[in-house]
Amino acid sequence: MTSREVWDALLAGNERFATDNLATPHRDTSRRNEIISGQDPIAAVVACSDSRVPVELLFDAGLGDIFVIRTAGGCVDSAVSASVEYAVDVLGVPLVLFLSHEGCGAVGAAVKAVNNSEIPYGLTRVFVEKIAPSVIEAHSKGHTDPAEIEADHARIMAEHLEDRAPAVKARGVGVVGARYRLDTGRVETVYEHFGS
Numbered sequence: 001m002t003s004r005e006v007w008d009a010l011l012a013g014n015e016r017f018a019t020d021n022l023a024t025p026h027r028d029t030s031r032r033n034e035i036i037s038g039q040d041p042i043a044a045v046v047a048c049s050d051s052r053v054p055v056e057l058l059f060d061a062g063l064g065d066i067f068v069i070r071t072a073g074g075c076v077d078s079a080v081s082a083s084v085e086y087a088v089d090v091l092g093v094p095l096v097l098f099l100s101h102e103g104c105g106a107v108g109a110a111v112k113a114v115n116n117s118e119i120p121y122g123l124t125r126v127f128v129e130k131i132a133p134s135v136i137e138a139h140s141k142g143h144t145d146p147a148e149i150e151a152d153h154a155r156i157m158a159e160h161l162e163d164r165a166p167a168v169k170a171r172g173v174g175v176v177g178a179r180y181r182l183d184t185g186r187v188e189t190v191y192e193h194f195g196s
């Protein structure tokens with residue numbers, strides 16, 4: 001599959017999810033047996049750990065379909081970057097997706113820190129440090145609405161993955177940024193660059 005075909009397939013799965021027409025593919029014993037010898041996922045997804053954003057479920061996908069990397073706020077550190085590189089280089093996924101979402105607490109904490117010019121100590125600091133650049137860039141465009149900032153975060157992180165992960169660039173994989181809406185159940189594309 002090309003990266004564009006993969007994205008179309010994921011969006012089709014999300015449409016089934018949003019409209020309660022689930023196909024629930026690849027979740028039975030035969031699929032489990034089929035992938036014992038190895039995995040061949042169609043995409044790598046970097047997303048938030050938020051329990052309301054279970055990546056496979058909202059794309060109506062199953063076992064062995066998506067290589068998912070989740071941290072609070074979708075923060076990208078060296079382990080996350082290495083995981084993306086592994087999916088691209090070793091597993092050969094044709095598409096990398098960064099998925100933000102409505103009502104993201106980590107993005108909210110970063111917005112609060114930027115607005116108050118106050119970087120918190122403790123556990124939330126690492127999220128704020130990783131997400132504040134997205135907030136600052138969003139503000140520079142006049143975006144202050146949480147939905148706009150979450151969309152900007154997805155676009156900026158998708159571009160970041162495209163620029164900073166050597167394997168992504170070298171292999172010409174597609175990169176997409178999107179935001180998931182809790183209310184509609186739909187994933188909305190905010191950035192797309194389909195590779196060769």
Ligand SMILES: [Zn+2]
Pocket residue numbers: 048049050072073074101103104105106107
């Ligand atoms: Zn979140």
